[in-house]
Structures are given as structure tokens and as C-alpha cells.
Amino acid sequence: EAQVTQNPRYLITVTGKKLTVTCxxxxxxxxxxxxxxxxxxxxxxxxxxxxxEVTDKGDVPEGYKVSRKEKRNFPLILESPSPxxxxxxxxASSFQGLGYGYTFGSxxxxxxx
Amino acid sequence: xxxxxxxxxxxxxxEGAIVSLNCTxxxxxxxxxxxxxxxxxxxxxxxxxxxxxxNKEDGRFTAQVDKSSKYISLFIRDxxxxxxxxxxxxxxxxxxxxxxKLTFGKGITLSVRP
Numbered sequence: 001e002a003q004v005t006q007n008p009r010y011l012i013t014v015t016g017k018k019l020t021v022t023c024x025x026x027x028x029x030x031x032x033x034x035x036x037x038x039x040x041x042x043x044x045x046x047x048x049x050x051x052x053e054v055t056d057k058g059d060v061p062e063g064y065k066v067s068r069k070e071k072r073n074f075p076l077i078l079e080s081p082s083p084x085x086x087x088x089x090x091x092a093s094s095f096q097g098l099g100y101g102y103t104f105g106s107x108x109x110x111x112x113x
Numbered sequence: 114x115x116x117x118x119x120x121x122x123x124x125x126x127x128e129g130a131i132v133s134l135n136c137t138x139x140x141x142x143x144x145x146x147x148x149x150x151x152x153x154x155x156x157x158x159x160x161x162x163x164x165x166x167x168n169k170e171d172g173r174f175t176a177q178v179d180k181s182s183k184y185i186s187l188f189i190r191d192x193x194x195x196x197x198x199x200x201x202x203x204x205x206x207x208x209x210x211x212x213x214k215l216t217f218g219k220g221i222t223l224s225v226r227p
Contacts, residue, residue: 004156031213042119042219043157043201050210058214090156097213099145099205104156 002027006091006105013081013112021076021108023091031097032074033058034066036087037107043090049074050097081112116140119202119218127226132189136202136218139183143204143216146178148187151199151220160200161187192225199223 004025013019025032033048035058045058049068063085065077074093078085089108094101119136126132134148145164149157161176163169163185169176175188185204189196202218 040219043215043217045214048214056211092156094213096209097211098209099203099213099215100147100159100162102149102157102159102215104158106156107154 004091004093004103004105006108008108010109015082015112016080019078019081021089023074023105024072025093027093029093029095032093034076035090037090038087083112086110086112117202117204117216117218120221122221123224124221125224125226126192128192128194130192132192132223134187134200134221136185137183138204142206145205145208146185147203148176149201149203151201157201194225194227197224
């Protein structure tokens with residue numbers, strides 16, 4: 001089954017404790033992206049990657065890092081999480097960045113206390 | 114002014130009603146327009162996709178784009194309880210590459226009462 005898999009689905013952590021949210025896709029998509037979804041603010045792009053070793057900032061990159069060492073994986077790293085990063089995070093992928101071809105993961109609900 | 118504005122809702126309708134969901138936008142560079150549907154505890158999934166102005170129909174769903182007014186709509190005919198979800202409009206300036214970045218509306222939650 002073609003899918004984007006995120007782990008974990010739920011995470012509660014403390015301020016300052018580094019964490020990684022993994023994202024993997026099995027569709028051989030070049031383009032991958034991370035979004036956060038907050039009430040009243042909608043979906044906002046954090047980082048995106050056009051291909052292996054090619055990443056760029058989205059609209060809200062502060063406090064986040066990403067890497068794209070393999071085509072299928074695009075982890076999101078929070079080096080020192082803060083409470084304002086409490087949010088619902090989605091990973092998405094598509095073929096050549098086609099907007100109408102985005103496949104989203106099921107989301108990771110992160111709470112930073 | 115935000116690039117994409119969407120009616121905040123929530124919206125509750127009886128089963129069988131016609132539903133109209135709308136978004137306005139300010140950037141005339143947007144060329145590709147989409148509607149995503151998001152069920153509770155799931156990621157968004159593409160529902161409809163339209164290029165430039167015009168209408169597109171798919172079963173009970175019709176997407177409409179009016180670029181002159183910078184206005185897009187999604188109509189749902191004969192709404193069903195299974196249509197209860199959050200609907201997000203999205204748009205991009207290009208079909209691929211960096212220009213394909215999606216800008217989303219905030220989403221509207223629709224509830225269809227049996």
C-alpha cells in the first residue's frame with residue numbers, strides 16, 4: 001500500500017529534550033515536506049526537500065531541523081523543544097512536488113511541557 | 114491580509130443538504146487550486162483539483178474557480194454523514210518544483226446530521 005508513515009503518533013516530552021519524528025514514504029517520491037497544524041492557524045510548512053540532500057525552509061522553520069540522506073526518509077528534528085512547538089505535525093510527499101499529488105501521513109501529536 | 118482566507122465555521126447541515134464551502138485569496142499568481150478533506154485523527158487527502166478558472170465535477174462534488182474574483186468554492190450535493198470532516202482549500206503558483214508549494218486555508222469543519 002502506497003503510504004507515508006510517521007512515528008510516533010503521539011509524543012509528550014519536556015522542554016529542551018531533543019527529539020526526532022520520523023517520516024518514511026514507499027512511493028519513490030522526490031518531494032517531501034513537513035507541516036504543522038494549529039487551531040486558528042491551519043497548516044503551515046516547516047521544511048521541504050526536493051530530493052536527496054536538497055532541503056529548504058518553509059514558512060515556520062525556526063526551532064526545527066531536517067535531513068534527507070535517503071529518498072524515502074525525511075526526519076524532523078527538534079534540538080531543544082519548547083512549549084510553543086506543541087502541535088500536530090504532518091509529513092507529506094509527492095512526485096516532483098506536484099501539489100495535487102500530495103500524500104500525507106497520519107500525523108504526530110506532540111506536546112512539550 | 115492573509116494570502117488565503119477560508120470561512121471559519123463550523124458548519125452543520127442536515128443529511129441531503131447542498132453544502133457550499135468557500136475560499137478567497139489575494140495572490141493572483143496562484144494557478145492551481147485544490148480541496149483537501151481531513152477526517153479526525155487523519156492526514157488531509159486530496160478531494161478535488163482544478164487548474165485556473167472553471168468548474169470541475171466529480172460525483173457529488175463540484176469545484177469552482179473564479180480567478181477574476183479570486184474566489185474558489187466546493188459544492189457538495191446530497192450531503193451524507195460520511196462527508197463530516199474538515200475541508201481545507203489549498204493553492205499553488207506552479208505545477209511542480211518550488212512553485213508547487215501549497216498555501217492552505219485554515220479549514221472549515223463540516224458536520225452532516227443524519
